[in-house]
Amino acid sequence: MTENQKVKKWVDWAVDLCKPNKVMWIDGDTKVLDELRNAAIKSGELIKLNQELLPGCYLHRSAINDVARSEDKTFVCTTKEEDAGPNNNWRPPKDMYTRLEGLFDGCMSGRTMYVIPFCMGPVGSPFAKLGVEITDSIYVVLNMDIMTRISPDVVKMLDSANDFVKCLHSTADLNEDNRLICHFPEDNGIWSINSGYGGNALLGKKCFALRIASYQAKQEGWLAEHMLIIGIENPKGEVHYICAAFPSACGKTNLAMLIPPEIYRKKGYKVWCVGDDIAWLRIGPDGRLWAINPENGYFGVVPGTNRQTNPNALATIATDTIYTNVVHNLDSNTVWWEGLDSNPPENAVDWRGEVWNGKTAAAKGAHPNSRFTTPARNCPCLSPEFENPMGVPISAIIFGGRRAKTAPLVYQARDFAHGVFVGSVLASETTAAQTGAVGVVRYDSMAMKPFCGYNMGDYFGHWLEIGKKLGDKAPAVFNVNWFRTDENGRFMWPGFGENMRVLEWILARCNDEINAIDTSIGYMPRPEDINTDGLGNKMPPMQELLRIDKELWQTEIKSIKEYYQTFGDHLPRQLWTELENLEGRLK
Numbered sequence: 001m002t003e004n005q006k007v008k009k010w011v012d013w014a015v016d017l018c019k020p021n022k023v024m025w026i027d028g029d030t031k032v033l034d035e036l037r038n039a040a041i042k043s044g045e046l047i048k049l050n051q052e053l054l055p056g057c058y059l060h061r062s063a064i065n066d067v068a069r070s071e072d073k074t075f076v077c078t079t080k081e082e083d084a085g086p087n088n089n090w091r092p093p094k095d096m097y098t099r100l101e102g103l104f105d106g107c108m109s110g111r112t113m114y115v116i117p118f119c120m121g122p123v124g125s126p127f128a129k130l131g132v133e134i135t136d137s138i139y140v141v142l143n144m145d146i147m148t149r150i151s152p153d154v155v156k157m158l159d160s161a162n163d164f165v166k167c168l169h170s171t172a173d174l175n176e177d178n179r180l181i182c183h184f185p186e187d188n189g190i191w192s193i194n195s196g197y198g199g200n201a202l203l204g205k206k207c208f209a210l211r212i213a214s215y216q217a218k219q220e221g222w223l224a225e226h227m228l229i230i231g232i233e234n235p236k237g238e239v240h241y242i243c244a245a246f247p248s249a250c251g252k253t254n255l256a257m258l259i260p261p262e263i264y265r266k267k268g269y270k271v272w273c274v275g276d277d278i279a280w281l282r283i284g285p286d287g288r289l290w291a292i293n294p295e296n297g298y299f300g301v302v303p304g305t306n307r308q309t310n311p312n313a314l315a316t317i318a319t320d321t322i323y324t325n326v327v328h329n330l331d332s333n334t335v336w337w338e339g340l341d342s343n344p345p346e347n348a349v350d351w352r353g354e355v356w357n358g359k360t361a362a363a364k365g366a367h368p369n370s371r372f373t374t375p376a377r378n379c380p381c382l383s384p385e386f387e388n389p390m391g392v393p394i395s396a397i398i399f400g401g402r403r404a405k406t407a408p409l410v411y412q413a414r415d416f417a418h419g420v421f422v423g424s425v426l427a428s429e430t431t432a433a434q435t436g437a438v439g440v441v442r443y444d445s446m447a448m449k450p451f452c453g454y455n456m457g458d459y460f461g462h463w464l465e466i467g468k469k470l471g472d473k474a475p476a477v478f479n480v481n482w483f484r485t486d487e488n489g490r491f492m493w494p495g496f497g498e499n500m501r502v503l504e505w506i507l508a509r510c511n512d513e514i515n516a517i518d519t520s521i522g523y524m525p526r527p528e529d530i531n532t533d534g535l536g537n538k539m540p541p542m543q544e545l546l547r548i549d550k551e552l553w554q555t556e557i558k559s560i561k562e563y564y565q566t567f568g569d570h571l572p573r574q575l576w577t578e579l580e581n582l583e584g585r586l587k
């Protein structure tokens with residue numbers, strides 16, 4: 001319970017609307033959480049895994065129609081449509097509230113309502129923000145306990161807080177036709193109904209920490225970004241921090257938990273993970289850009305995680321983890337997924353809950369978007385600065401997409417405003433994993449397209465404003481592309497594990513230790529500036545990886561123009577100028 005009258009009034013209102021049998025406050029008490037876990041095991045919502053092999057680990061299978069974020073059912077409801085922008089689905093708040101009130105009316109009858117005060121960011125940090133999630137799902141309670149900070153201290157903070165984000169969630173009857181994830185940035189509110197999936201239901205994550213927070217950040221002069229944060233320690237023991245934004249399926253989690261190649265480890269290089277998904281960035285008292293990770297855990301894709309691709313993630317998810325929609329190995333009471341090893345279990349149950357034999361089954365056993373929810377504290381490379389209330393100073397911002405030919409391995413923006421341009425035209429080409437044509441360019445500005453809680457044209461303007469305030473203390477901005485292919489369609493860069501070689505060049509640039517070539521698209525390394533020691537027969541064709549195909553870039557300019565036009569008047573003039581300048585340099 002809290003002393004905060006605003007919170008109490010809101011909870012009372014929600015009780016009247018949802019009509020639960022019982023209300024239960026969650027403050028992180030382990031006894032209460034254990035009871036909930038046991039209730040979930042009893043009801044079949046959770047399966048307790050082999051506690052000797054996987055201590056504290058559980059398996060959950062979602063409804064079959066509820067396995068990913070529902071972007072077409074996600075809305076930003078601002079008074080004026082143009083404030084939501086072409087990047088969001090929009091409805092007038094009044095209409096949406098009416099529809100939602102109808103759906104939420106009595107949705108918790110016969111159920112318990114859980115009220116969860118939570119904190120995004122280190123408790124006590126001036127950057128932290130409070131929320132309260134109301135839910136009828138034990139799975140959501142247990143996931144929120146991993147992903148956010150929940151404790152009696154947070155309840156105390158809430159007692160005297162003026163502001164908190166009101167997060168109302170119910171799984172209702174999981175009916176897809178009535179599934180809605182609605183944001184009311186003008187009221188600090190989120191309403192989500194008929195889904196239990198992470199991004200739709202753990203409202204602290206994408207809904208609050210990106211959509212609502214980006215709106216708040218615009219008003220308050222900071223940035224809420226879809227970025228990992230890592231610290232790179234050099235042999236002198238100095239740590240430089242970078243943020244990086246990638247659209248999905250570009251290896252973001254792997255980069256967040258990177259283990260440097262042996263030649264770097266021998267010299268004393270280390271990579272520390274501050275965050276794998278979201279960064280809140282502010283201008284510090286020293287005028288530099290500082291970042292915190294508002295989250296307290298990782299909600300990552302499971303398939304493909306193995307000892308080679310991400311040993312740190314594998315170690316992290318060996319304890320205290322909730323697995324969702326992976327294979328249940330009945331012999332060992334453990335879990336399995338595609339890409340773990342080449343030894344699938346024969347006596348197993350797939351993500352749908354059906355009998356599954358990995359040796360003979362045609363269909364995949366784990367859902368491609370199956371997930372782990374795991375606490376940050378278990379990560380072997382967790383940064384010692386993770387809980388630092390002031391966050392970490394950022395030397396570089398990296399944008400990266402999946403481009404077969406256009407983008408070179410790495411280039412640096414000419415200045416911060418050019419960096420905003422580079423981020424705004426971040427794009428990925430569709431792969432066979434998506435429906436529709438392969439190789440179609442999709443713009444995903446700053447990897448924020450599904451997560452920016454207001455008009456993206458205004459968002460670009462806000463980035464430019466932040467850049468002006470930072471002046472010469474602004475971080476350097478880079479673009480990377482690990483996905484360039486050769487004439488046979490094979491990736492030229494030898495793999496995520498070698499990305500440290502590119503980071504080394506990026507940091508050398510930040511520290512003024514190396515010159516670069518001034519090209520039409522930005523500053524680039526000479527082929528010999530990327531360290532290829534120890535790559536042996538994995539030696540990439542550096543010349544080719546760094547080649548700029550001017551014809552492809554001319555085509556790119558045309559599609560950027562079309563994309564920019566979708567923002568109408570909201571697109572800052574300065575970005576059109578950046579585009580014209582690029583066009584000029586390419587001539």
Ligand code: SAT
Nearest residue numbers: 069198199200205206
């Ligand atoms: O949106 S989630 O956080 O559930 C996962 C994702 O799609 O990035």
Ligand code: MN
Nearest residue numbers: 226276277278
């Ligand atoms: Mn993400």
